[in-house]
Amino acid sequence: MKFNYKLHRLCGASYGTPAATGSSLSSSSKGSNIVFTSDGNSVLSPVGNRIQVLDLLHHSCRTLPVEARSNIRRIALSPNDNRLLIVVDVNSYAMLVNYHRGVILHRFKFKRPVREMRFSPDGGKFAVSYGKFVQVWLTPGIRREFAPMVLHRKYTGLVGDVTTLDWSSDSSVLLAGGKDCQARVWTVDTVKGYEPWTLIGHKKPLIGVHFEDMRKTLAERDQFFVGSGNTGSSLTGKLVGRCYTVSQDGVICTRECRKEEEEASTSDETKIGSEGLGEDAIDFFSGGGEAAAFSTAKQTGEGSIDQAHALVNARWGTTSRHYFNANSSTQDVVSTSYSSAHSLLVVGFSTGLFGLYELPSLSNIHTLSLSHSTIGTVSINPSAEWLAFGCPKTQQLLIWEWRSEQYILKQSGHAYGMRCLAYSPDGIVVCTGGEDGTVKLWNSQSGFCYVTLPKSHTAAITAVEFANPTVVLSSSLDGTVRAHDLHRYRNFKTYTSDIPCQFLSMAVDKSGEVVCAGSAEPFRICVWSVQTGRLTDVLTGHMGPVASLAFHPVRGSLFLAPELMTGMTFQASASWDGTIKVWDLYKSNSTPETFESGADVVCVAFRPDGSQVCSGTIRGLLRFWNVEDGSLVCEIDGQKDIKGGRKMNDRTTADNNASSRYFTSIAYSADGSCLLAGGNSKYVCIYEISQQILLKKFQISFNRSLDGVLDELHSKNLGDGGPLDDEHDSADESNNVTPHLPGAKRADDGSRKSRVEVLTMQVAFSPTGREWSTVSGEGLHVYSLDEDMIFDPMALTEAVTPSAVQANIRKGKYGMALLMSLHLNEFALVKSVIEDTPYESICTVVRSIGQEHLSQLIQFLSKCMEDSPHVEYYLQWCLELLQTHGLFMEKNRGKYLRSFRALFRVVQSRYVDLKAICDDNKYSLDFLNSQANLLLGRQE
Incomplete structure (x- = not known):
């Protein structure tokens, strides 16, 4: 059995950060951004500290094999070649990643918060918001360097923190806006005679600033003269640039840069280089003569002056002002995206509404309400056909095609996280149950949720099982077990107990005819017939809640284990009996066989052949029992293997934390030789049973934004009253500040924040044996042996010819000959x-x-x-x-x-x-046989 499992994909979350029950962490956060690839066919969506790549053409998803230190705040993908990916987390730690290979090239840290990051259109530089400043860095090259990150320049002039920025189409001008309600225009390189402009006129922080395409602007320069009287501006001259600024209160201003006709004609007739800076100025600003001369006399491919030089001696002014919230004053603009090639602006509002507008006239093309929560980020693909929206609060990702008015992709996970999972018999479908009471079906090949079963439970789901490939059963704390039809996607049967109770566990026999559920209080097991829905039997005898159920895979005996689940509503610690019982469902009044474990049992599982059963206790012991005679075969002490992780509010170290030192879920491999085990920890272990050794240990997450990832807390996070809560997880600190009320000493709106704890709710092997999955607060982690990237050792070179194929056949190298013929793709050659x-x-x-x-x-x-x-x-x-x-x-x-x-x-x-x-021929053969028998009879 192979054990080189790697994280294949993360299902259950397509966008945003995992949210715990009652947590307001993501409710006020703007969230991270979504990026389209240069071809527009794939979307990069941050999920926690990982990045999901969603292929919209082939309808598949994969997770990049890189992890940030904490939740991701911003990502940027280099244009044209998509070679480099830059990832920045909420603590300003950044990674430089080779996107195609999924390899981290370099790690570094920004010393100030990064709220926006964008590559230049030519890919030579990228700009980041550095607190109140803007930094421009040179894009690293292909060669391996010791220090690949080189700072080009830092730009100042804004009073508040920078929230948005944009590049001109020729990468020579930079525009940025901030919380001070102002925007500022800089040239990337030193240009003689240019002074940065500050654009004012807004009353709220800027959400988006966008440059108009320079080529379109220069094409219109001879057609627009601002003295016409309908623009509302006192500027005169030819148009040399245009930009748009959008504020939080729904105001969009159109800014135009114009140059007087005499100055414009003079600059057009002047030769490039005649206005260059002196040597002293060149050395002072650029540090080198050749570089400065190039930056001072830069030209475009068409021979005209670039936009940076076109802005010299020009004046900016506001030509028009429009309002998105003309009919409503309750919604704010949260996110914007602009396609300069198509003059389309997408705006996302706090009420879940988005609008598509055409600029500069601001004609409303499309308006739609997508969700009841805030649209934290919007993005438009290069062809302007698809619009991507992300809702941080609900963790929804939506891809909308506005021309046909239909969804290309619509994904959302469980509201408060997953709790249980089950594989279908063929391993193609994965069923999950969540804390929100919903049941979702996931395609294990594509990683997408294709249906959410309606009429699900009203409380958290505790277990899901496949009765057969077309029926899914789910148990819940609402006291019901529901059967769902996978053909019509409906709930066709509901099983209830004769008295109200909460079901903690469930099991279905191999034939799919009997379903059993164990309750928290009273301590009993209810047995139903799947076909009729009748309660056929009630099994009693346990002194504690039934935490796990399992049917014998061959004989159909019921095997169960009692334990009081931590965090349940009804608890009775005195009722933990620590026993395992074996029941015979088809013999009335039979006494179950009892196995004493010496500690509370939390999980149980049968080996596929049914000859052995494993149980896990709260002491971290895995005990293996012989089913025939009830003898103890062996024990595995997994306390040291599973322990790890100190939570923020723990007063003890990770070594002394008893809650993370035992397994809560176990599963056998298909051959029964190995055991997969997970618990209230960041680790999942695989054990070899016969040798009683640990084969491999997986850490499901390295995200420091989760609780329990670090083994030791930093001393700076410890105060007199204990650990201090880390407040860096919010993507926009200003949105989380509660205003102080007059006469109140402190502001407290009653909301509380809680971290998502890293733990594994359930583990399961796929029936194919090629992958296994686990459920955690981040979603469904799928670890697989199959790689997405396939290595082809033979390329189509000059040596691959039909004569080479025939030569390999004569030498007896038939495999090599077939590979060559398949590369040539000629039917006659392959057939031969x-x-x-x-x-x-x-x-x-x-x-x-x-x-x-x-x-x-x-x-x-x-x-x-x-x-x-x-x-x-x-x-x-x-x-x-x-x-x-x-x-x-x-x-x-x-x-x-x-x-x-x-x-x-x-x-x-x-x-x-x-x-x-x-x-x-049968009748002919029968006739000939009969004639032969006659001839033989006559001869005798």
Whole structure:
């Protein structure tokens, strides 16, 4: 069994940070930004301290194999090539990541809060908001350097913290706005005669500043003269630049930069370089003659002066002012995004409404209410077809196509986190239950939730199980067990007890006919018939709440373990009996067999063959019992393996924290040789049972914004009254400040903040054995052995020719010949290689074929088999393909379904033809047989 599992994807959260019950951490936060790739087909969405990459064309999602120190605040992707990704967390720690390979190249830290970050259009620089300043850094190159981060310049002039910024289309001018209600325009490089302009006129902090495309502005410069009287500005001259500023109160101002006609004509006729700075000025501002001369005399590709030089001796003015909130004064502008190539502005409001406008006229194209919560971030793809919205409070991610007015993607996780999970029998579907009482179904291949079952529970869900591939059962603290039909997606049966109770656990037998649920108080187990819904039996005898249930996988016996779950509403610590009982459901008045564990039992699981059962106690012991004679086989002490993590309010160290030193969920591997175990800790362990050793330990999260990740707290976070709460998790501190009321000593609106605790609610192996999953406060972590990136060792070079294919066949290298022919993709060549392969070498050749060529080979086999007389020969190819790659194709059925259907259709048609021939020959053979018997009888 392989153990190199890696995090494949994080389901259950497509945007935002995990929120705990009653936490207001994300409710007032603006949230992190969403970024489209340069082709516009993929979206990068931060989730906690990880980044989700959602492929909108292939409808799949993956998680980048990098983690930030804390929750991510801003990300920026280099344009054009998407080579570099910069990630900054809430504590201003940054990572430089190779996006294509998912490798961290460099780590560094900004000493001041970073609220905005953006690459220049040419990709040569990137700008970050550095408190009240703006820093411009040079983009690192491809070469490996000791210090790749080089600061180009720091820009000042704003009084308040910078909240938004933008680049001009030629990357020569920088525009930034802040909390001081002002915007400022700088040139990136030193330009003689230019003085930075400050744009005023707003009463609220700026949410967005956007430059108009320079090429469009220069095309309009001869058509707009501000003396026409309808612009509301006293500026005269030719238009050389335009920008837009949007404030929180819903005001958008159009700013235009104009130059007098005489100055404009003079600057157009002046040769570039005649206005250069002196050597002293060049050395003072730029530190080098050549660099300064280049920055002073920079030109665009068309031979015209760049926008930085066009702004020299020009004046900025406000030409128009519009209001988004003309009919409502209760909603604020929270986020904006602008496509300069299409002149489209997207605005997200605090009421869950968004608007699409055309600039500069501000014509309303589209308005829609997406959610009841704040739209924290908006983004528009390069083609301006898709709009992406993120709601931090509800953790929703929505992709909207405004032309067709339909959702491309709509994802949201459980409101207060997941609690339990279950794999379908084929491993394709993962069912999860949450604290919000909803049941969701996830596609394990794409990572998306495709349905939320309606009429779910009114309280937290404690367990979910598949009765069969089309029926899902869920138990809840509301005292019901519900059965859901996966064909019609409805609740078709509800099972209740004769007295009110809360169900903590549930189990379904292998046939799917009996369902059992254990309650917290009274301490009993209810048994129902799945078909009729009748309560057939009630099992009593435990002195504590039933925390775990499991059916025997072969004989159908019920195995259960009692324990009082921490944090439940009804608790009776005196009722912990620490026993395990085995019941026979089909024998009335039978006494259950009892196993004494010596400590409270919290989890139990059967081995797949049913000969062994494992139980976990609060002392951190994993005990393995023989089911036949009830003897104790072995014990594994996992206290030291599972312990770890100190919470903010703990008065003890992690070594002395008893709550994180035992397992709460266990699961056997498919072969029964290993055990997967997780608990109230950041670790998940895999044990080898026969040798009683720890094989591997996984840490599910390194996010320091979660509680229990660090083993030791820093001394600066400790005060006289204990640990101090860290307030750096908010993305915008100004939104979290409660205004002081007159006459009140302190402001307290009654809201409280709580950190999400890192722990594993449940662990489970996939039926395929290629992956396992665990449920935590962040969502559903899927660890898989399969890699997304497939390595193809043979490229299509000059050496790959038909003659080289024939040469390999003559040498007996049939596998290499087949790979070359598949790269050349010629049907006649591939057919000749397949038919020249000896019958006994088919198995070896099939094993040499990688995953990247499976679909192509299946298609060629189906095409070759249609008119070939070698039926048995091609059937052997099909058999070897299924035996070698069948498990992988079953797991990735969506990728190979089309080619596999073509092969199945051909095989079925040949079977029908052969069956008809055999049926016709049967009577002829019977006649010949009878005639032969007559002749033999006469001779005798």
